[in-house]
Amino acid sequence: MERIRSARRMFSESFPPSPKFTENDVPNLTQKVFLVTGGSSGIGLELSRVLYHHGARVIIAGRSEKSYNEAVSEIKANPAKGRNNFPKGSMEFLKIDLSDLTTVKPAAQELLSRIDRLDIAWYNAGVMIPPVGSKTTQGYELQWGTNVVAHFLLNRFLSPLQLRTAESAPAGSVRTIWVSSSAHHFGPEPYGVNFDDINYDRAAKKPAPFLTYGQSKVGDVLLAYEYANMVSDKGVVSLSLNPGNLRSNLQRHIGNIARRILGFLLLYPPRLGGLTELYAGFAPEPAAKKGFSFVIPWGRIGVLNKNVQIGIEQHGTAKKLWSILEKETDKYM
Template identity: 40%
Template sequence: MGVLWDFIKSLATESFPPKSKFTIQDVPDLSGKVIIVTGGNSGLGFATSKVLVERGAKVYIATRNETKAKEAIEQITKETGKAPLFLKLDLADLDSIQGAANTFLSQETRLDVLYNSAGVMIPPKSEVTKQGYDLQFGVNVLGHFYLTKLLLPLLISTAKSSAEGKARIVTVSSGAHHMSNLTFSTFKDGPVRQKANEWVLYGQSKYGAVVLAKELARRYGGEGIVSLGMNPGNINTNLQKELPGWQATFVKMTIMNPILPNGITTHLWAGTAPETAEYNGKYLIPWARVGTPRADSQDEAVGKELWTWLEEQVTGR
Protein backbone atom coordinates (compact mmCIF):
# COMPACT_ATOMS: atom_id res chain seq x y z
CA MET A 1 0.00 0.00 0.00
CA GLY A 2 2.88 2.35 0.79
CA VAL A 3 4.39 2.08 -2.70
CA LEU A 4 0.97 2.50 -4.33
CA TRP A 5 0.26 5.57 -2.23
CA ASP A 6 3.66 7.04 -3.11
CA PHE A 7 2.88 6.45 -6.79
CA ILE A 8 -0.46 8.22 -6.50
CA LYS A 9 1.13 11.15 -4.68
CA SER A 10 3.87 11.37 -7.29
CA LEU A 11 1.31 11.51 -10.09
CA ALA A 12 -0.33 14.48 -8.45
CA THR A 13 2.95 16.23 -7.66
CA GLU A 14 4.79 15.57 -10.92
CA SER A 15 1.96 15.48 -13.46
CA PHE A 16 0.33 18.78 -12.55
CA PRO A 17 3.22 21.17 -11.86
CA PRO A 18 2.84 24.83 -10.95
CA LYS A 19 4.12 27.54 -13.25
CA SER A 20 7.86 27.31 -13.72
CA LYS A 21 10.05 29.89 -12.05
CA PHE A 22 12.83 29.00 -14.51
CA THR A 23 12.37 29.70 -18.20
CA ILE A 24 14.34 29.22 -21.39
CA GLN A 25 15.36 32.87 -21.14
CA ASP A 26 17.10 32.13 -17.83
CA VAL A 27 19.67 29.80 -19.40
CA PRO A 28 23.06 31.50 -18.88
CA ASP A 29 25.76 32.08 -21.46
CA LEU A 30 27.41 28.74 -22.21
CA SER A 31 30.33 29.89 -24.32
CA GLY A 32 33.26 27.50 -23.98
CA LYS A 33 31.11 24.65 -22.63
CA VAL A 34 31.08 21.25 -24.36
CA ILE A 35 27.88 19.24 -24.00
CA ILE A 36 26.64 15.85 -25.21
CA VAL A 37 22.91 15.23 -25.59
CA THR A 38 21.97 11.62 -26.29
CA GLY A 39 18.87 11.47 -28.43
CA GLY A 40 19.44 15.07 -29.42
CA ASN A 41 17.98 14.61 -32.88
CA SER A 42 14.32 14.62 -31.80
CA GLY A 43 11.84 15.51 -29.09
CA LEU A 44 13.12 16.92 -25.83
CA GLY A 45 16.73 16.26 -26.82
CA PHE A 46 16.36 18.28 -30.01
CA ALA A 47 14.69 21.23 -28.30
CA THR A 48 17.28 21.18 -25.51
CA SER A 49 20.15 21.02 -27.99
CA LYS A 50 18.81 24.02 -29.88
CA VAL A 51 18.72 26.21 -26.76
CA LEU A 52 22.18 25.05 -25.65
CA VAL A 53 23.63 25.93 -29.06
CA GLU A 54 21.88 29.30 -29.03
CA ARG A 55 23.54 30.07 -25.69
CA GLY A 56 26.99 29.38 -27.11
CA ALA A 57 27.70 25.76 -26.12
CA LYS A 58 29.45 23.30 -28.39
CA VAL A 59 26.82 20.56 -28.56
CA TYR A 60 27.16 16.99 -29.77
CA ILE A 61 23.93 15.32 -30.83
CA ALA A 62 24.56 11.66 -30.03
CA THR A 63 22.27 9.25 -31.87
CA ARG A 64 22.40 6.19 -34.09
CA ASN A 65 20.57 7.59 -37.12
CA GLU A 66 22.95 9.82 -39.06
CA THR A 67 20.30 10.93 -41.55
CA LYS A 68 17.94 12.14 -38.83
CA ALA A 69 20.83 13.72 -36.95
CA LYS A 70 21.90 15.68 -40.00
CA GLU A 71 18.33 16.82 -40.58
CA ALA A 72 18.18 18.03 -36.97
CA ILE A 73 21.54 19.77 -37.28
CA GLU A 74 20.43 21.47 -40.49
CA GLN A 75 17.24 22.71 -38.85
CA ILE A 76 19.03 24.01 -35.75
CA THR A 77 21.65 25.72 -37.89
CA LYS A 78 18.96 27.35 -40.02
CA GLU A 79 17.08 28.62 -36.96
CA THR A 80 20.04 29.71 -34.83
CA GLY A 81 22.95 30.28 -37.18
CA LYS A 82 24.99 27.86 -35.08
CA ALA A 83 25.59 24.19 -35.84
CA PRO A 84 25.72 21.32 -33.36
CA LEU A 85 27.86 18.28 -34.19
CA PHE A 86 26.93 14.65 -34.81
CA LEU A 87 28.25 11.80 -32.67
CA LYS A 88 27.25 8.36 -33.89
CA LEU A 89 25.92 6.39 -30.92
CA ASP A 90 23.68 3.35 -30.67
CA LEU A 91 22.82 2.84 -27.01
CA ALA A 92 21.51 -0.65 -27.80
CA ASP A 93 25.02 -1.80 -28.75
CA LEU A 94 27.89 -1.73 -26.27
CA ASP A 95 30.43 -1.79 -29.12
CA SER A 96 28.87 1.33 -30.64
CA ILE A 97 28.96 3.07 -27.25
CA GLN A 98 32.67 2.31 -26.93
CA GLY A 99 33.26 3.62 -30.44
CA ALA A 100 31.32 6.82 -29.76
CA ALA A 101 33.27 7.49 -26.58
CA ASN A 102 36.57 6.89 -28.33
CA THR A 103 35.59 9.24 -31.14
CA PHE A 104 34.57 11.98 -28.74
CA LEU A 105 37.69 11.60 -26.60
CA SER A 106 39.86 11.88 -29.69
CA GLN A 107 38.22 15.21 -30.59
CA GLU A 108 37.65 16.99 -27.28
CA THR A 109 39.64 17.87 -24.18
CA ARG A 110 36.65 18.79 -21.99
CA LEU A 111 33.07 17.74 -21.31
CA ASP A 112 30.99 20.01 -19.11
CA VAL A 113 27.58 18.36 -19.29
CA LEU A 114 26.46 14.88 -20.30
CA TYR A 115 22.73 14.59 -20.89
CA ASN A 116 21.67 10.95 -20.70
CA SER A 117 18.44 11.91 -22.40
CA ALA A 118 17.66 9.25 -25.03
CA GLY A 119 15.20 6.51 -24.20
CA VAL A 120 12.76 3.90 -25.43
CA MET A 121 9.25 3.25 -24.17
CA ILE A 122 7.23 0.03 -24.46
CA PRO A 123 8.80 -1.41 -27.63
CA PRO A 124 7.70 -4.89 -28.76
CA LYS A 125 9.05 -7.44 -26.30
CA SER A 126 10.78 -9.20 -29.17
CA GLU A 127 13.21 -6.28 -29.41
CA VAL A 128 16.43 -6.66 -27.42
CA THR A 129 19.83 -4.99 -27.57
CA LYS A 130 22.64 -6.36 -29.71
CA GLN A 131 24.04 -8.12 -26.64
CA GLY A 132 20.65 -9.58 -25.67
CA TYR A 133 19.50 -7.20 -22.92
CA ASP A 134 15.93 -6.04 -22.49
CA LEU A 135 15.78 -3.09 -24.88
CA GLN A 136 14.36 -0.65 -22.35
CA PHE A 137 16.84 -1.50 -19.59
CA GLY A 138 19.67 -1.88 -22.09
CA VAL A 139 19.19 1.60 -23.54
CA ASN A 140 17.77 3.55 -20.62
CA VAL A 141 20.19 2.24 -17.99
CA LEU A 142 23.04 -0.01 -19.17
CA GLY A 143 23.80 1.96 -22.33
CA HIS A 144 23.92 5.27 -20.50
CA PHE A 145 25.95 3.74 -17.68
CA TYR A 146 28.61 2.52 -20.11
CA LEU A 147 28.77 5.82 -21.96
CA THR A 148 29.07 7.67 -18.65
CA LYS A 149 31.75 5.31 -17.37
CA LEU A 150 33.88 5.85 -20.47
CA LEU A 151 33.52 9.63 -20.29
CA LEU A 152 33.92 10.00 -16.53
CA PRO A 153 37.68 10.67 -16.57
CA LEU A 154 37.11 13.61 -18.92
CA LEU A 155 34.15 14.87 -16.90
CA ILE A 156 36.27 14.77 -13.73
CA SER A 157 39.22 16.54 -15.34
CA THR A 158 36.85 19.20 -16.71
CA ALA A 159 35.41 19.73 -13.25
CA LYS A 160 38.88 20.20 -11.80
CA SER A 161 39.91 22.73 -14.43
CA SER A 162 36.66 24.70 -14.64
CA ALA A 163 36.02 27.94 -12.77
CA GLU A 164 33.04 26.49 -10.88
CA GLY A 165 34.79 23.20 -10.15
CA LYS A 166 31.85 21.18 -11.49
CA ALA A 167 30.79 18.97 -14.39
CA ARG A 168 27.28 17.61 -14.68
CA ILE A 169 25.57 14.35 -15.58
CA VAL A 170 21.82 14.64 -16.10
CA THR A 171 20.03 11.29 -16.34
CA VAL A 172 16.46 11.39 -17.56
CA SER A 173 13.98 9.16 -15.77
CA SER A 174 10.19 9.42 -15.42
CA GLY A 175 7.40 9.45 -12.89
CA ALA A 176 6.95 5.84 -14.00
CA HIS A 177 9.92 4.92 -11.79
CA HIS A 178 7.49 4.98 -8.86
CA MET A 179 5.67 1.88 -10.17
CA SER A 180 8.60 -0.58 -10.32
CA ASN A 181 11.82 -1.63 -8.68
CA LEU A 182 14.56 -3.96 -9.94
CA THR A 183 14.14 -7.59 -10.99
CA PHE A 184 17.61 -8.59 -12.15
CA SER A 185 16.38 -11.73 -13.92
CA THR A 186 14.53 -9.54 -16.43
CA PHE A 187 17.54 -7.44 -17.45
CA LYS A 188 18.48 -9.97 -20.14
CA ASP A 189 16.05 -11.86 -22.33
CA GLY A 190 14.75 -15.12 -20.89
CA PRO A 191 11.66 -16.81 -19.41
CA VAL A 192 11.22 -14.33 -16.55
CA ARG A 193 11.45 -11.31 -18.87
CA GLN A 194 9.06 -12.88 -21.35
CA LYS A 195 6.42 -13.21 -18.62
CA ALA A 196 6.89 -9.66 -17.35
CA ASN A 197 4.47 -6.86 -18.18
CA GLU A 198 5.89 -4.31 -20.64
CA TRP A 199 4.87 -1.40 -18.43
CA VAL A 200 6.61 -2.96 -15.44
CA LEU A 201 9.76 -3.33 -17.55
CA TYR A 202 9.48 0.32 -18.59
CA GLY A 203 9.04 1.47 -14.99
CA GLN A 204 11.97 -0.71 -13.99
CA SER A 205 14.22 0.99 -16.52
CA LYS A 206 13.21 4.41 -15.24
CA TYR A 207 13.70 3.27 -11.65
CA GLY A 208 17.16 2.06 -12.65
CA ALA A 209 17.93 5.48 -14.11
CA VAL A 210 17.12 7.14 -10.77
CA VAL A 211 19.26 4.59 -8.90
CA LEU A 212 22.13 5.14 -11.33
CA ALA A 213 21.98 8.92 -10.97
CA LYS A 214 22.09 8.66 -7.19
CA GLU A 215 24.94 6.16 -7.19
CA LEU A 216 26.99 8.37 -9.51
CA ALA A 217 26.43 11.21 -7.04
CA ARG A 218 27.66 9.08 -4.15
CA ARG A 219 30.75 7.84 -5.90
CA TYR A 220 31.91 10.94 -7.72
CA GLY A 221 30.41 13.96 -5.96
CA GLY A 222 33.72 14.47 -4.17
CA GLU A 223 35.47 14.82 -7.53
CA GLY A 224 33.30 17.67 -8.77
CA ILE A 225 30.64 15.60 -10.50
CA VAL A 226 27.06 16.81 -10.12
CA SER A 227 24.76 13.89 -10.91
CA LEU A 228 21.05 14.57 -11.19
CA GLY A 229 18.10 12.32 -11.96
CA MET A 230 15.01 13.94 -13.38
CA ASN A 231 11.47 13.54 -14.60
CA PRO A 232 10.92 15.99 -17.48
CA GLY A 233 7.14 15.74 -17.12
CA ASN A 234 4.28 14.32 -19.13
CA ILE A 235 5.41 15.59 -22.50
CA ASN A 236 3.97 14.81 -25.91
CA THR A 237 6.95 13.45 -27.85
CA ASN A 238 7.67 10.62 -30.28
CA LEU A 239 8.70 8.46 -27.30
CA GLN A 240 5.16 7.08 -27.35
CA LYS A 241 5.35 5.97 -30.99
CA GLU A 242 5.68 2.27 -30.15
CA LEU A 243 2.53 2.10 -28.05
CA PRO A 244 -0.26 -0.07 -29.46
CA GLY A 245 -3.99 0.71 -29.66
CA TRP A 246 -5.66 1.53 -26.36
CA GLN A 247 -2.33 2.18 -24.64
CA ALA A 248 -1.50 4.95 -27.12
CA THR A 249 -4.96 6.45 -26.64
CA PHE A 250 -4.66 6.35 -22.85
CA VAL A 251 -1.20 7.89 -22.81
CA LYS A 252 -2.21 10.65 -25.21
CA MET A 253 -5.10 11.49 -22.90
CA THR A 254 -2.74 11.83 -19.94
CA ILE A 255 0.14 13.57 -21.73
CA MET A 256 -1.00 17.14 -21.76
CA ASN A 257 2.16 19.19 -22.18
CA PRO A 258 3.96 20.26 -25.35
CA ILE A 259 7.74 20.33 -25.57
CA LEU A 260 7.76 24.13 -25.61
CA PRO A 261 7.86 26.25 -23.62
CA ASN A 262 7.85 24.20 -20.40
CA GLY A 263 8.77 20.70 -21.56
CA ILE A 264 12.51 21.40 -21.61
CA THR A 265 12.73 23.68 -18.59
CA THR A 266 13.75 20.89 -16.20
CA HIS A 267 16.38 19.66 -18.68
CA LEU A 268 17.84 23.14 -18.98
CA TRP A 269 17.61 23.93 -15.28
CA ALA A 270 19.41 20.72 -14.40
CA GLY A 271 22.25 21.23 -16.85
CA THR A 272 22.82 24.98 -16.78
CA ALA A 273 21.40 26.81 -13.77
CA PRO A 274 23.96 27.96 -11.18
CA GLU A 275 21.81 26.74 -8.26
CA THR A 276 21.53 23.17 -9.52
CA ALA A 277 25.32 22.85 -9.44
CA GLU A 278 24.77 22.45 -5.69
CA TYR A 279 22.08 19.75 -6.03
CA ASN A 280 24.25 16.68 -6.48
CA GLY A 281 22.19 13.53 -5.97
CA LYS A 282 18.82 15.29 -6.17
CA TYR A 283 15.82 14.15 -8.21
CA LEU A 284 14.27 16.96 -10.22
CA ILE A 285 10.66 17.21 -11.36
CA PRO A 286 8.60 19.53 -13.57
CA TRP A 287 8.87 22.34 -13.87
CA ALA A 288 12.39 22.95 -12.58
CA ARG A 289 11.80 21.79 -8.98
CA VAL A 290 13.40 19.37 -6.55
CA GLY A 291 11.17 16.35 -6.04
CA THR A 292 11.02 13.19 -3.98
CA PRO A 293 11.91 9.94 -5.75
CA ARG A 294 10.70 6.53 -4.68
CA ALA A 295 12.38 5.99 -1.31
CA ASP A 296 14.07 2.66 -2.01
CA SER A 297 15.67 4.07 -5.16
CA GLN A 298 17.90 6.10 -2.84
CA ASP A 299 18.99 3.10 -0.77
CA GLU A 300 22.77 2.75 -0.87
CA ALA A 301 22.52 -1.05 -0.91
CA VAL A 302 20.27 -0.92 -3.99
CA GLY A 303 22.68 1.46 -5.70
CA LYS A 304 25.67 -0.73 -4.93
CA GLU A 305 23.91 -3.87 -6.18
CA LEU A 306 22.91 -2.26 -9.48
CA TRP A 307 26.35 -0.70 -9.94
CA THR A 308 28.03 -4.07 -9.40
CA TRP A 309 25.79 -5.69 -12.01
CA LEU A 310 26.38 -2.87 -14.51
CA GLU A 311 30.15 -3.08 -14.03
CA GLU A 312 30.06 -6.83 -14.62
CA GLN A 313 28.37 -6.33 -18.00
CA VAL A 314 31.09 -4.08 -19.38
CA THR A 315 34.22 -5.33 -17.61
CA GLY A 316 36.82 -6.54 -20.08
CA ARG A 317 35.37 -4.75 -23.08
Protein backbone atom coordinates in the same frame (compact mmCIF):
# COMPACT_ATOMS: atom_id res chain seq x y z
CA MET B 1 -0.74 8.65 5.12
CA GLU B 2 2.15 7.55 2.92
CA ARG B 3 -0.30 6.69 0.14
CA ILE B 4 -1.71 10.19 0.34
CA ARG B 5 1.77 11.73 0.15
CA SER B 6 2.65 9.48 -2.78
CA ALA B 7 -0.54 10.45 -4.61
CA ARG B 8 0.23 14.13 -4.06
CA ARG B 9 3.73 13.70 -5.45
CA MET B 10 2.41 11.90 -8.51
CA PHE B 11 -0.19 14.60 -9.07
CA SER B 12 2.47 17.30 -8.75
CA GLU B 13 4.69 15.56 -11.30
CA SER B 14 1.80 14.99 -13.72
CA PHE B 15 0.30 18.48 -13.38
CA PRO B 16 3.25 20.72 -12.57
CA PRO B 17 3.17 24.47 -11.96
CA SER B 18 4.48 26.83 -14.63
CA PRO B 19 8.26 26.72 -15.09
CA LYS B 20 10.32 29.32 -13.24
CA PHE B 21 13.60 28.43 -14.96
CA THR B 22 13.41 29.06 -18.71
CA GLU B 23 15.61 29.73 -21.73
CA ASN B 24 16.12 33.28 -20.43
CA ASP B 25 17.91 31.95 -17.35
CA VAL B 26 20.55 30.02 -19.29
CA PRO B 27 23.90 31.87 -19.43
CA ASN B 28 26.11 32.43 -22.45
CA LEU B 29 27.60 29.01 -23.18
CA THR B 30 30.41 29.99 -25.52
CA GLN B 31 33.44 27.67 -25.18
CA LYS B 32 31.37 25.11 -23.25
CA VAL B 33 30.99 21.56 -24.58
CA PHE B 34 27.89 19.42 -24.08
CA LEU B 35 26.83 15.91 -25.03
CA VAL B 36 23.18 15.02 -25.63
CA THR B 37 22.34 11.42 -26.46
CA GLY B 38 19.13 11.25 -28.44
CA GLY B 39 19.41 14.93 -29.28
CA SER B 40 17.79 14.69 -32.72
CA SER B 41 14.19 14.45 -31.53
CA GLY B 42 11.81 15.15 -28.67
CA ILE B 43 13.16 16.81 -25.57
CA GLY B 44 16.73 16.11 -26.69
CA LEU B 45 16.12 18.31 -29.71
CA GLU B 46 14.55 21.04 -27.56
CA LEU B 47 17.54 20.92 -25.23
CA SER B 48 20.01 21.03 -28.13
CA ARG B 49 18.13 24.00 -29.59
CA VAL B 50 18.66 26.08 -26.47
CA LEU B 51 22.30 25.06 -26.08
CA TYR B 52 23.09 25.95 -29.70
CA HIS B 53 21.34 29.31 -29.54
CA HIS B 54 23.33 30.16 -26.41
CA GLY B 55 26.69 29.65 -28.08
CA ALA B 56 27.51 26.08 -27.00
CA ARG B 57 29.35 23.34 -28.80
CA VAL B 58 26.74 20.57 -28.87
CA ILE B 59 27.59 16.94 -29.59
CA ILE B 60 24.41 15.10 -30.60
CA ALA B 61 24.81 11.34 -30.29
CA GLY B 62 22.52 8.92 -32.10
CA ARG B 63 22.13 6.23 -34.73
CA SER B 64 20.96 8.23 -37.73
CA GLU B 65 22.96 11.00 -39.37
CA LYS B 66 19.91 11.74 -41.52
CA SER B 67 17.82 12.44 -38.40
CA TYR B 68 20.67 14.56 -37.05
CA ASN B 69 20.82 16.66 -40.23
CA GLU B 70 17.07 17.20 -40.15
CA ALA B 71 17.32 18.26 -36.50
CA VAL B 72 20.12 20.71 -37.27
CA SER B 73 18.08 22.35 -40.02
CA GLU B 74 15.08 22.65 -37.70
CA ILE B 75 17.15 24.05 -34.82
CA LYS B 76 18.87 26.66 -36.98
CA ALA B 77 15.60 27.74 -38.56
CA ASN B 78 13.77 28.08 -35.23
CA PRO B 79 15.76 29.78 -32.46
CA ALA B 80 15.17 29.01 -28.82
CA LYS B 81 12.35 31.09 -27.39
CA GLY B 82 13.41 34.70 -26.89
CA ARG B 83 17.04 33.96 -27.74
CA ASN B 84 17.97 35.89 -30.86
CA ASN B 85 20.81 37.93 -29.37
CA PHE B 86 23.33 35.24 -28.36
CA PRO B 87 26.11 34.07 -30.66
CA LYS B 88 25.27 30.80 -32.35
CA GLY B 89 27.20 27.75 -31.25
CA SER B 90 28.00 24.62 -33.22
CA MET B 91 26.54 21.14 -33.56
CA GLU B 92 28.27 17.85 -34.36
CA PHE B 93 27.06 14.32 -34.93
CA LEU B 94 28.41 11.35 -33.00
CA LYS B 95 27.31 7.98 -34.33
CA ILE B 96 26.37 5.48 -31.63
CA ASP B 97 23.81 2.71 -31.36
CA LEU B 98 22.90 2.30 -27.71
CA SER B 99 21.23 -1.02 -28.47
CA ASP B 100 24.64 -2.45 -29.42
CA LEU B 101 27.39 -2.13 -26.82
CA THR B 102 30.11 -2.76 -29.39
CA THR B 103 29.43 0.72 -30.84
CA VAL B 104 30.02 2.52 -27.54
CA LYS B 105 33.81 2.30 -27.34
CA PRO B 106 34.44 3.53 -30.92
CA ALA B 107 31.99 6.39 -30.39
CA ALA B 108 33.57 7.36 -27.07
CA GLN B 109 37.07 7.23 -28.54
CA GLU B 110 35.97 9.34 -31.47
CA LEU B 111 34.43 11.90 -29.13
CA LEU B 112 37.48 12.03 -26.87
CA SER B 113 39.69 12.64 -29.89
CA ARG B 114 37.63 15.73 -30.75
CA ILE B 115 37.17 17.47 -27.41
CA ASP B 116 39.36 18.49 -24.50
CA ARG B 117 36.54 19.25 -22.05
CA LEU B 118 33.01 18.03 -21.33
CA ASP B 119 30.90 20.33 -19.19
CA ILE B 120 27.63 18.39 -19.12
CA ALA B 121 26.56 15.00 -20.42
CA TRP B 122 22.82 14.46 -20.73
CA TYR B 123 22.13 10.72 -21.00
CA ASN B 124 18.80 11.48 -22.58
CA ALA B 125 18.19 8.83 -25.27
CA GLY B 126 15.73 6.10 -24.47
CA VAL B 127 13.36 3.40 -25.66
CA MET B 128 9.83 3.13 -24.27
CA ILE B 129 7.52 0.09 -24.32
CA PRO B 130 8.71 -1.67 -27.50
CA PRO B 131 7.09 -4.96 -28.53
CA VAL B 132 7.34 -7.63 -25.83
CA GLY B 133 10.50 -9.67 -26.18
CA SER B 134 12.57 -6.96 -27.91
CA LYS B 135 16.27 -7.39 -27.24
CA THR B 136 19.52 -5.51 -27.75
CA THR B 137 22.30 -7.01 -29.84
CA GLN B 138 23.82 -8.41 -26.65
CA GLY B 139 20.53 -9.97 -25.54
CA TYR B 140 19.46 -7.45 -22.90
CA GLU B 141 15.78 -6.54 -22.61
CA LEU B 142 15.76 -3.63 -25.06
CA GLN B 143 14.79 -0.88 -22.62
CA TRP B 144 17.25 -2.04 -19.96
CA GLY B 145 20.12 -2.45 -22.40
CA THR B 146 19.54 0.87 -24.14
CA ASN B 147 18.41 3.13 -21.32
CA VAL B 148 20.70 1.78 -18.61
CA VAL B 149 23.58 -0.47 -19.66
CA ALA B 150 24.76 1.49 -22.70
CA HIS B 151 24.73 4.82 -20.89
CA PHE B 152 26.62 3.26 -17.99
CA LEU B 153 29.29 2.03 -20.39
CA LEU B 154 29.48 5.38 -22.18
CA ASN B 155 29.92 7.12 -18.85
CA ARG B 156 32.85 4.84 -18.00
CA PHE B 157 34.70 6.30 -20.97
CA LEU B 158 33.66 9.93 -20.45
CA SER B 159 33.96 10.22 -16.68
CA PRO B 160 37.74 10.91 -16.61
CA LEU B 161 37.33 13.88 -18.98
CA GLN B 162 34.50 15.32 -16.91
CA LEU B 163 36.58 15.00 -13.77
CA ARG B 164 39.45 16.85 -15.46
CA THR B 165 37.03 19.53 -16.69
CA ALA B 166 35.76 20.02 -13.14
CA GLU B 167 39.27 20.81 -11.90
CA SER B 168 39.19 24.21 -13.61
CA ALA B 169 35.48 24.84 -14.22
CA PRO B 170 33.27 26.92 -11.90
CA ALA B 171 32.02 24.94 -8.91
CA GLY B 172 28.88 22.95 -9.66
CA SER B 173 28.95 23.58 -13.41
CA VAL B 174 30.15 20.14 -14.54
CA ARG B 175 27.24 17.72 -14.41
CA THR B 176 26.18 14.24 -15.48
CA ILE B 177 22.44 13.91 -15.95
CA TRP B 178 20.74 10.52 -16.16
CA VAL B 179 17.25 11.02 -17.58
CA SER B 180 14.65 8.92 -15.77
CA SER B 181 10.87 9.25 -15.80
CA SER B 182 7.72 9.24 -13.70
CA ALA B 183 7.74 5.56 -14.67
CA HIS B 184 10.34 4.99 -11.94
CA HIS B 185 7.32 4.88 -9.62
CA PHE B 186 6.19 1.68 -11.39
CA GLY B 187 9.23 -0.58 -11.42
CA PRO B 188 9.02 -4.16 -10.10
CA GLU B 189 8.41 -4.73 -6.42
CA PRO B 190 9.84 -4.35 -3.92
CA TYR B 191 12.54 -1.79 -4.82
CA GLY B 192 12.25 -1.14 -8.55
CA VAL B 193 14.69 -3.64 -10.11
CA ASN B 194 14.18 -7.38 -10.42
CA PHE B 195 17.78 -8.24 -9.55
CA ASP B 196 17.12 -11.99 -9.60
CA ASP B 197 16.19 -11.86 -13.29
CA ILE B 198 16.64 -8.35 -14.67
CA ASN B 199 15.97 -9.38 -18.26
CA TYR B 200 13.10 -11.70 -17.27
CA ASP B 201 14.75 -14.54 -19.17
CA ARG B 202 13.48 -17.12 -16.69
CA ALA B 203 10.00 -15.68 -16.21
CA ALA B 204 7.14 -18.06 -16.94
CA LYS B 205 5.28 -15.14 -18.45
CA LYS B 206 6.91 -12.12 -20.05
CA PRO B 207 6.16 -8.93 -18.09
CA ALA B 208 4.21 -6.03 -19.47
CA PRO B 209 6.53 -3.60 -21.31
CA PHE B 210 5.63 -0.73 -18.97
CA LEU B 211 6.94 -2.73 -16.00
CA THR B 212 10.29 -3.24 -17.70
CA TYR B 213 10.27 0.39 -18.85
CA GLY B 214 9.76 1.42 -15.23
CA GLN B 215 12.61 -0.85 -14.19
CA SER B 216 14.93 0.83 -16.71
CA LYS B 217 14.01 4.25 -15.34
CA VAL B 218 14.74 3.06 -11.80
CA GLY B 219 18.08 1.87 -13.17
CA ASP B 220 18.86 5.40 -14.37
CA VAL B 221 18.08 6.74 -10.90
CA LEU B 222 20.32 4.18 -9.21
CA LEU B 223 23.24 4.96 -11.49
CA ALA B 224 22.88 8.69 -10.90
CA TYR B 225 22.74 8.11 -7.15
CA GLU B 226 25.80 5.87 -6.98
CA TYR B 227 27.79 8.05 -9.35
CA ALA B 228 27.00 11.05 -7.13
CA ASN B 229 28.54 9.17 -4.22
CA MET B 230 31.67 8.65 -6.29
CA VAL B 231 32.20 12.09 -7.85
CA SER B 232 30.38 14.78 -5.85
CA ASP B 233 33.50 15.44 -3.77
CA LYS B 234 35.51 15.75 -6.99
CA GLY B 235 33.47 18.56 -8.48
CA VAL B 236 31.01 16.67 -10.72
CA VAL B 237 27.29 16.90 -9.98
CA SER B 238 25.36 13.70 -10.77
CA LEU B 239 21.59 13.80 -10.78
CA SER B 240 18.52 12.25 -12.33
CA LEU B 241 15.22 13.70 -13.45
CA ASN B 242 11.69 13.12 -14.58
CA PRO B 243 11.33 15.41 -17.62
CA GLY B 244 7.53 15.20 -17.51
CA ASN B 245 4.80 13.51 -19.50
CA LEU B 246 5.56 14.72 -22.99
CA ARG B 247 4.51 14.31 -26.60
CA SER B 248 7.43 12.62 -28.31
CA ASN B 249 8.38 9.67 -30.49
CA LEU B 250 8.84 7.62 -27.32
CA GLN B 251 5.14 6.84 -27.66
CA ARG B 252 5.59 5.44 -31.17
CA HIS B 253 4.88 1.88 -29.98
CA ILE B 254 1.52 2.85 -28.46
CA GLY B 255 -1.55 2.38 -30.67
CA ASN B 256 -2.72 5.44 -32.59
CA ILE B 257 -6.08 5.82 -30.83
CA ALA B 258 -4.56 5.31 -27.39
CA ARG B 259 -1.78 7.76 -28.24
CA ARG B 260 -4.22 10.45 -29.32
CA ILE B 261 -6.30 10.08 -26.17
CA LEU B 262 -3.22 10.03 -23.96
CA GLY B 263 -1.78 13.04 -25.75
CA PHE B 264 -4.97 15.04 -25.35
CA LEU B 265 -5.38 14.24 -21.67
CA LEU B 266 -1.93 14.05 -20.16
CA LEU B 267 0.94 15.00 -22.45
CA TYR B 268 2.72 18.33 -22.74
CA PRO B 269 4.87 19.98 -25.45
CA PRO B 270 8.48 18.73 -25.59
CA ARG B 271 9.81 22.24 -24.88
CA LEU B 272 8.68 21.93 -21.27
CA GLY B 273 10.67 18.73 -20.86
CA GLY B 274 13.61 20.58 -22.33
CA LEU B 275 13.20 23.20 -19.61
CA THR B 276 13.35 20.47 -16.97
CA GLU B 277 16.62 19.27 -18.47
CA LEU B 278 17.94 22.84 -18.61
CA TYR B 279 17.11 23.32 -14.94
CA ALA B 280 19.01 20.13 -14.11
CA GLY B 281 21.97 21.40 -16.12
CA PHE B 282 22.18 25.04 -15.10
CA ALA B 283 20.03 25.92 -12.10
CA PRO B 284 21.96 26.50 -8.85
CA GLU B 285 19.77 24.30 -6.64
CA PRO B 286 21.03 20.88 -7.84
CA ALA B 287 24.64 21.96 -7.28
CA ALA B 288 23.87 23.46 -3.89
CA LYS B 289 22.34 20.19 -2.69
CA LYS B 290 25.24 17.97 -1.63
CA GLY B 291 25.17 14.64 -3.44
CA PHE B 292 22.28 13.29 -5.46
CA SER B 293 19.22 15.26 -6.56
CA PHE B 294 16.06 14.20 -8.35
CA VAL B 295 14.52 16.91 -10.54
CA ILE B 296 10.83 16.95 -11.45
CA PRO B 297 8.78 18.98 -13.98
CA TRP B 298 9.28 21.75 -14.96
CA GLY B 299 12.39 22.35 -12.90
CA ARG B 300 12.06 21.61 -9.17
CA ILE B 301 13.88 19.42 -6.68
CA GLY B 302 11.63 16.44 -6.06
CA VAL B 303 11.43 13.22 -4.08
CA LEU B 304 12.07 9.69 -5.27
CA ASN B 305 9.51 6.94 -5.07
CA LYS B 306 9.56 5.73 -1.46
CA ASN B 307 10.33 2.09 -2.26
CA VAL B 308 13.16 3.05 -4.62
CA GLN B 309 14.58 5.25 -1.86
CA ILE B 310 14.28 2.43 0.69
CA GLY B 311 16.07 0.11 -1.69
CA ILE B 312 18.94 2.58 -2.03
CA GLU B 313 19.25 3.43 1.66
CA GLN B 314 18.53 0.10 3.30
CA HIS B 315 19.43 -2.51 0.71
CA GLY B 316 22.24 -0.93 -1.28
CA THR B 317 20.50 -1.27 -4.63
CA ALA B 318 22.47 1.55 -6.29
CA LYS B 319 25.82 0.12 -5.26
CA LYS B 320 24.65 -3.37 -6.25
CA LEU B 321 23.63 -2.28 -9.74
CA TRP B 322 26.89 -0.38 -10.27
CA SER B 323 28.89 -3.47 -9.36
CA ILE B 324 26.83 -5.72 -11.66
CA LEU B 325 27.20 -3.41 -14.64
CA GLU B 326 30.92 -2.92 -14.12
CA LYS B 327 31.42 -6.67 -14.44
CA GLU B 328 29.05 -6.98 -17.40
CA THR B 329 30.64 -4.13 -19.38
CA ASP B 330 34.33 -4.83 -18.68
CA LYS B 331 34.55 -6.80 -21.93
CA TYR B 332 33.46 -3.71 -23.92
CA MET B 333 36.06 -1.36 -22.44
